[in-house]
Amino acid sequence: MQNHPAELSPPVRRLMGPGPVEVDPRVLNAMSMPMLGQFDPQFTQYMNEVMSLYRGIFRTQNHWTLMIDGTARAGIEAVMVSLVSPGDKVLVPVFGRFGHLLCEIATRCKAQVIPIETTWGEVFDPQQIEDAIKQHQPKVLGCVQGDTSTTMAQPLAEIGKICRANGVMICVDATASITGMPLETDDWQLDAVTAGLQKCLSGPPGIAPITLNDRVADVIRGRKHIELGIRPDDYQASDGEMIPSNYFDLSMIMDYWSEARLNHHTEATSMLYAARECARIVLQEGWQPRFERHNITSEALVNGLRAMDLEVFGDLSNKMPNVTGVYIPASVTGDKVRMEMLNDFGIEIGTSFGPLHGKIWRIGTMGYGCRKDNVLACLSALEMVLRRNGHSANPGAGVDAALAVYNAAPAA
Ligand SMILES: *Cc1c(COP(=O)(O)O)cnc(C)c1O
Numbered sequence: 001m002q003n004h005p006a007e008l009s010p011p012v013r014r015l016m017g018p019g020p021v022e023v024d025p026r027v028l029n030a031m032s033m034p035m036l037g038q039f040d041p042q043f044t045q046y047m048n049e050v051m052s053l054y055r056g057i058f059r060t061q062n063h064w065t066l067m068i069d070g071t072a073r074a075g076i077e078a079v080m081v082s083l084v085s086p087g088d089k090v091l092v093p094v095f096g097r098f099g100h101l102l103c104e105i106a107t108r109c110k111a112q113v114i115p116i117e118t119t120w121g122e123v124f125d126p127q128q129i130e131d132a133i134k135q136h137q138p139k140v141l142g143c144v145q146g147d148t149s150t151t152m153a154q155p156l157a158e159i160g161k162i163c164r165a166n167g168v169m170i171c172v173d174a175t176a177s178i179t180g181m182p183l184e185t186d187d188w189q190l191d192a193v194t195a196g197l198q199k200c201l202s203g204p205p206g207i208a209p210i211t212l213n214d215r216v217a218d219v220i221r222g223r224k225h226i227e228l229g230i231r232p233d234d235y236q237a238s239d240g241e242m243i244p245s246n247y248f249d250l251s252m253i254m255d256y257w258s259e260a261r262l263n264h265h266t267e268a269t270s271m272l273y274a275a276r277e278c279a280r281i282v283l284q285e286g287w288q289p290r291f292e293r294h295n296i297t298s299e300a301l302v303n304g305l306r307a308m309d310l311e312v313f314g315d316l317s318n319k320m321p322n323v324t325g326v327y328i329p330a331s332v333t334g335d336k337v338r339m340e341m342l343n344d345f346g347i348e349i350g351t352s353f354g355p356l357h358g359k360i361w362r363i364g365t366m367g368y369g370c371r372k373d374n375v376l377a378c379l380s381a382l383e384m385v386l387r388r389n390g391h392s393a394n395p396g397a398g399v400d401a402a403l404a405v406y407n408a409a410p411a412a
Contacts, residue, residue, distance in 0.1 A: 017350035030277035053279035060185035072196025075208030082250035086110035091138035096147030121314035146177030160188035180322035202367030224251035307401035308393035345381035
């Protein structure tokens with residue numbers, strides 16, 4: 001008898017890293033629904049419903065609100081490769097790892113990339129960005145809203161206005177922050193916003209919701225080329241430079257998501273079901289209760305960690321509520337503590353990269369995983385593991401401090 005791998009049976013975990021996070025059971029259920037043909041009227045209706053639901057999520061009237069199949073960076077890459085032509089100037093304020101990713105992707109699009117950097121743990125003053133725009137006159141500004149690598153969120157309301165006033169198109173990566181904190185695509189004048197499911201939307205990685213306004217859509221239409229074999233009879237190529245990716249060519253993808261239903265790729269059926277359910281859950285909860293839940297949980301976790309004589313990372317006035325950085329005490333080994341949290345308590349917390357590697361852990365409290373029981377279990381387990389590794393705190397102080405926050409909060 002051949003020895004095949006055993007049937008899948010993943011251990012039960014509390015996923016409290018920076019993502020992926022626990023998937024809402026309603027989403028797992030949606031993913032188990034039967035396949036439909038990609039042009040079945042019921043399926044195209046689901047596609048239209050997803051467009052409409054994500055207008056609600058992105059807070060926009062943008063018609064072009066659709067899904068890119070792939071993880072969050074697929075959304076970023078689709079927007080960049082379709083919008084940016086070789087030689088275009090792209091300005092990127094970098095305040096963490098994902099700012100570097102925007103630079104990387106823009107570089108592969110052969111843009112002239114201009115990064116401006118700040119220390120990890122801080123964000124930019126809008127004036128710094130305005131000065132850089134005036135100096136460099138970029139076509140596009142690429143900016144992350146919340147960067148899980150540093151736990152910081154860049155305020156964007158003013159930056160959107162600055163870009164609009166200066167004729168710059170702003171593309172925002174809101175993967176880590178969307179539905180965990182406010183994002184107002186239309187009010188903040190953001191031209192393109194991209195996301196992923198595996199953070200606060202509480203879905204699995206594998207599909208990237210994006211939204212584009214007409215300013216972006218016009219540029220993309222000007223570069224429209226349709227592959228041979230699926231061209232409509234009245235096809236005429238545009239004058240603009242061909243988009244150098246077929247999979248991420250938004251001019252064709254937009255036709256797939258329109259009544260033309262161009263047969264571009266096959267929409268990832270189960271991921272579309274997942275995205276649909278993720279959005280329904282968020283919109284059913286409502287924005288105020290949702291933001292309050294994330295804010296209270298963040299405060300409970302921060303106070304709990306501090307009560308255990310731990311130091312929270314970064315400028316707290318710009319901290320995302322859904323992820324918390326905490327300094328690893330000098331007396332312990334970061335990875336050993338993380339492994340004991342995982343192996344003995346079934347709780348995953350995150351490590352970090354770049355300049356923060358080995359310095360902080362990152363604890364996620366996102367979407368479905370943003371719960372009191374998760375915070376209390378994490379603080380209890382961390383106290384035990386730290387004690388066994390030589391960092392002792394006042395017994396029970398972390399959980400008491402967190403509970404005090406919950407008990408003082410208005411009943412949810
Ligand atoms: C987590 C995260 C991503 C994830 O990208 P994937 O391609 O889905 O791995 C992208 N951007 C930001 C800001 C993130 O925090």
